[in-house]
Each structure stands twice: as structure tokens, then as C-alpha cells.
Amino acid sequence: MSIWEYANPVKFMKTSSWALPWVSVATVISLAVGLIWGFFFTTEAMNFGSTVKVLFVHVPSAMMAINIWVMMLVTSLIWLIRRHHVSALAAKAAAPIGAVMTIIALVTGAVWGQPMWGTWWEWDPRLTSFLILFLFYLGYMALWGAIENPDTAADLTGVLCLVGSVFALLSRYAVKFWNQGLHQDSTILKVGEKDPLDPSYYIPLVICIVGFVLLFVTLLLLRTRTEIRLRRLKALEQRERMA
Amino acid sequence: MMPELGKYALTVVLSYIGTLGPLAVLTIWTLWRGAKVKAALAAQEERMKKNG
Amino acid sequence: MIALLLRDLRLAVRAGGGFGLGLAFFLIVVTLVPFGVGPEGQILGRIAPGILWLGALLACLLSLDRIFALDFEDGSLDLLATAPVPLEGVVTIKALAHWITTGLPLVVAAPVFGLLMHLESTAYFWMILALALGTPALSVLGTFGAALTVGLKRGGLLLSLLVLPLYVPTLIFGAELVRRGAQNMDTNVPLLMLAGITAAVIAVVPFASAAAIRVNLR
Numbered sequence: 001m002s003i004w005e006y007a008n009p010v011k012f013m014k015t016s017s018w019a020l021p022w023v024s025v026a027t028v029i030s031l032a033v034g035l036i037w038g039f040f041f042t043t044e045a046m047n048f049g050s051t052v053k054v055l056f057v058h059v060p061s062a063m064m065a066i067n068i069w070v071m072m073l074v075t076s077l078i079w080l081i082r083r084h085h086v087s088a089l090a091a092k093a094a095a096p097i098g099a100v101m102t103i104i105a106l107v108t109g110a111v112w113g114q115p116m117w118g119t120w121w122e123w124d125p126r127l128t129s130f131l132i133l134f135l136f137y138l139g140y141m142a143l144w145g146a147i148e149n150p151d152t153a154a155d156l157t158g159v160l161c162l163v164g165s166v167f168a169l170l171s172r173y174a175v176k177f178w179n180q181g182l183h184q185d186s187t188i189l190k191v192g193e194k195d196p197l198d199p200s201y202y203i204p205l206v207i208c209i210v211g212f213v214l215l216f217v218t219l220l221l222l223r224t225r226t227e228i229r230l231r232r233l234k235a236l237e238q239r240e241r242m243a
Numbered sequence: 244m245m246p247e248l249g250k251y252a253l254t255v256v257l258s259y260i261g262t263l264g265p266l267a268v269l270t271i272w273t274l275w276r277g278a279k280v281k282a283a284l285a286a287q288e289e290r291m292k293k294n295g
Numbered sequence: 296m297i298a299l300l301l302r303d304l305r306l307a308v309r310a311g312g313g314f315g316l317g318l319a320f321f322l323i324v325v326t327l328v329p330f331g332v333g334p335e336g337q338i339l340g341r342i343a344p345g346i347l348w349l350g351a352l353l354a355c356l357l358s359l360d361r362i363f364a365l366d367f368e369d370g371s372l373d374l375l376a377t378a379p380v381p382l383e384g385v386v387t388i389k390a391l392a393h394w395i396t397t398g399l400p401l402v403v404a405a406p407v408f409g410l411l412m413h414l415e416s417t418a419y420f421w422m423i424l425a426l427a428l429g430t431p432a433l434s435v436l437g438t439f440g441a442a443l444t445v446g447l448k449r450g451g452l453l454l455s456l457l458v459l460p461l462y463v464p465t466l467i468f469g470a471e472l473v474r475r476g477a478q479n480m481d482t483n484v485p486l487l488m489l490a491g492i493t494a495a496v497i498a499v500v501p502f503a504s505a506a507a508i509r510v511n512l513r
Binding site: 058103 | 259
């Protein structure tokens with residue numbers, strides 16, 4: 001019994017169909033609890049007023065935006081090294097989720113920045129690197145969409161994901177450097193950083209993070225199943241045309 | 244029912260809409276596409292079985 | 296390999312694009328910018344490094360899709376892939392040819408364009424240095440994008456979407472180097488970073504490009 005068994009599409013379909021109901025129920029519960037708690041039952045923070053409630057959607061989505069790219073990197077590597085098709089399809093299935101998470105993080109950040117910083121958009125290192133990350137997601141998805149042959153597409157997007165990861169990291173540090181050069185004292189996000197967070201915010205935040213992770217898993221399973229079915233459909237159509 | 248949000252009410256509500264909206268769209272799109280592909284695959288398999 | 300370099304250069308010159316096209320494009324960008332932002336020399340001087348860098352990026356992007364596309368279509372890319380020269384070397388040579396036809400003219404012509412853009416007199420040296428150090432990385436990264444999209448009918452737009460994000464670090468450090476140089480600030484960090492990125496890109500990216508070409512030729 002090893003994890004590689006799930007590289008078999010049949011085995012994956014079987015296990016995922018068993019797991020899906022559980023994961024989706026857990027997603028709904030944790031998201032509902034976390035978001036309702038965060039929205040209705042948290043008090044105003046000293047410096048942020050009620051905008052502290054934005055924390056519960058902004059932080060998890062931002063975390064997921066990065067983590068999903070890392071997950072794509074891992075699955076791409078598995079595909080490139082061990083040629084497991086499910087792995088490549090999982091990377092393909094994850095990209096749109098990651099892109100949506102990036103949009104959410106940017107939108108909630110902009111909405112929060114408007115009253116707190118007095119501007120919708122600031123060329124702050126964090127914001128800028130997220131915008132760049134979003135561009136990488138777009139390029140990745142566009143490349144998947146552009147190539148006909150599925151194996152070629154999987155290979156090329158895998159290589160792109162590797163190179164993109166390096167450059168996304170590099171951009172992150174370059175952008176940090178760049179903005180320090182522009183103005184020394186830029187506004188820094190204090191929430192969720194070093195200052196200890198009050199437990200009354202911490203607990204719902206953790207629940208929300210768990211909820212976002214579970215939501216990602218649910219959507220990922222659903223989308224990967226769709227991709228596997230699509231692959232089989234294409235194969236069957238091909239066979240029919242050959243016959 | 245609504246909590247007291249003070250002067251930042253719009254900000255908070257907008258950010259929650261901005262989160263739940265895209266997530267809902269993504270979920271519905273995922274489910275819709277999943278159902279479509281599943282139906283297409285079932286139809287294809289049915290047809291192939293009939294034709295032998 | 297030198298034969299390959301000469302062949303590519305000759306092809307680029309004969310195709311008419313070659314040296315002229317990138318420069319002409321660069322000139323157009325530099326001409327259009329004052330129309331957009333107004334003719335005040337002070338503003339132009341302030342944004343000149345950024346405009347010159349952006350012009351370099353776009354001029355480089357213009358000719359990228361031709362790096363492999365023609366060779367792919369007439370089959371000579373297959374020959375090159377099976378040639379005794381490693382494909383990584385072929386990619387590097389192609390990047391070099393591309394740089395000589397687009398990057399190098401820009402470096403040489405940068406002072407003239409700087410003049411048009413009211414670039415501060417202290418910045419000229421740094422502008423040329425930054426372009427000379429940065430543009431090779433643009434060409435090599437370009438081969439990666441071109442290699443990914445070589446099999447596609449209409450890869451042009453996709454190519455820019457794939458390649459431009461990869462240019463971000465070079466652009467940041469390149470523009471920052473010129474800006475700091477113009478204001479007599481410490482230029483060590485951006486200079487070293489820019490040179491380091493270029494060196495690393497030249498060392499590593501040809502392997503990724505060659506891998507992508509092999510996949511596309513399969």
C-alpha cells in the first residue's frame with residue numbers, strides 16, 4: 001500500500017468518489033462556522049474597527065493562492081519524473097482554483113486598503129507579487145488551453161511551472177527591493193504578522209483556513225475527476241473514429 | 244440580525260461578497276462542467292456498447 | 296556552432312527584420328511616449344529609464360516567435376535536435392543570434408534614445424551598462440517562451456503572456472540600476488543582482504528550453 005496506487009486513474013476515481021461526500025460536508029461545515037463566526041461574532045479591533053472581519057477571508061485566500069501553486073509544482077514534478085497522468089491532471093485542475101484564490105486575495109485586500117490606506121491599490125511589495133503570481137496562473141492556464149496533445153501539454157506546462165516557480169520567488173524578492181527603493185516607509189500589513197493575534201480572532205481564523213483548505217480539496221477532487229473523465233471521453237471518441 | 248459594523252460596514256460586506264461570489268461561481272462552474280463531461284462520457288460509452 | 300550562429304544571423308538580416316526592426320520599434324515607442332505624457336523634459340527624464348527598459352522588453356518580444364518557428368516549419372529544427380551539437384548549445388546560440396540582432400543594437404543606440412528622452416547625463420553610463428547586462432537574459436528567457444509555443448499556430452499572444460512575467464526581475468533591477476546611477480546612489484546591489492540573474496538565466500534556462508523543444512518535436 002503506497003501513495004502511488006492513486007496514480008492509477010481507476011483507483012483514484014474509486015477512492016475520490018468515496019471521499020468526496022465526507023470532504024464536501026466537512027467543507028460546508030467549517031466554512032459556515034468560520035465565516036459566520038468571523039462575520040457576526042467577532043468584536044471590533046482597536047486600530048482596524050470592524051474591518052478586522054476582512055481578515056477571515058483575506059488571509060485564507062492569500063495562503064491558498066500560494067499553497068496551490070506549490071501543490072502544482074509538486075504534482076508537475078511527479079508527472080515529469082514518474083509520468084503519472086493523474087498527477088498532471090491534478091495540476092491542471094488546481095490552476096483555476098489558485099487563480100480564483102489570488103483574485104479573492106487581491107479584491108479583499110483592495111476593499112480593505114481603501115479605508116485603511118486611503119487607496120484601492122498601492123504598489124506594495126505584497127500586492128505587487130500577488131499580481132505577478134496571478135499573471136503566472138493566467139499563463140499556465142493559457143498554455144494548457146492552447147496545446148492539443150494532452151501529454152505534450154502536460155510536459156510543457158510542467159516545465160513552465162518549474163521555471164515559473166523560480167521566477168515567482170525571484171520576483172517576490174525583486175519587488176521587495178524595488179519598493180524599498182521607492183519609498184522607505186511603506187504601509188505594512190500588520191494583521192496576521194508578528195504581533196500576537198487575540199484568541200477571539202485566532203480561533204475563527206484557523207477554522208476559516210481549514211475551511212478554505214477543505215474547499216480546495218473538494219474542488220480539486222471534483223475537477224480532477226472531470227479531467228479524468230474528459231481524457232477517457234477523448235480516448236473513446238478517438239477509438240470510435242479509428243474503427 | 245446584522246452585526247453593528249460602524250463606518251466600515253461597506254468594506255466588510257464588500258469583502259465578504261468579493262470572496263463568496265467568486266467561490267460560488269467557481270464551485271458552480273466546476274459542478275456544471277463535471278456534470279456535462281460525465282453525461283457526455285456516459286453517452287459515449289453507451290453508444291460504443293451498442294455498436295459493439 | 297559558429298556556423299549555426301552565422302547562419303541565423305544571415306537569415307535574420309536577409310529576412311529584412313534583423314537589426315532594423317527592433318530599433319525602429321524602439322524609436323516608435325520613444326516617439327510615442329512624449330505624446331502620451333506631455334513634452335516636459337523633467338517628467339520625461341524621470342520616466343526615461345522605465346520607458347527605455349519597457350521599449351527594450353517589447354522590442355525583444357517582437358522577434359521572439361521567429362526564433363524557432365521557421366526552423367520548426369521547414370524541419371531544420373529536427374535536424375538540429377539530432378545533430379551532434381547538444382540541443383542546449385543550439386538554444387544558447389539561437390539566443391545569442393537573437394541578442395545580436397535585437398539586444399545589441401538597442402545597447403548601442405541607447406544614448407541616442409536617452410537624448411530624446413531627456414535622460415539625465417549621469418544616467419547614460421548606467422543605462423548602457425544595465426541594457427548590456429540585462430538584455431541577454433531577455434533573449435535567453437525568450438527562447439524558453441518560444442520553445443514552449445513553437446508547435447502552436449497562433450502562439451504570439453500566448454508567448455507574451457508566458458514570457459513577460461519572467462522579465463519582471465530583470466526589469467526591476469535594470470530600471471533600478473539606472474535610477475540609482477542617475478542619482479549617484481549606491482548601485483552595487485542592483486548591479487550585482489542584474490548580472491547575477493543574467494548569468495543564472497544563461498546557465499540554466501537553455502536546459503528548460505531544450506527540454507520544451509524535445510517535447511514539441513516528439
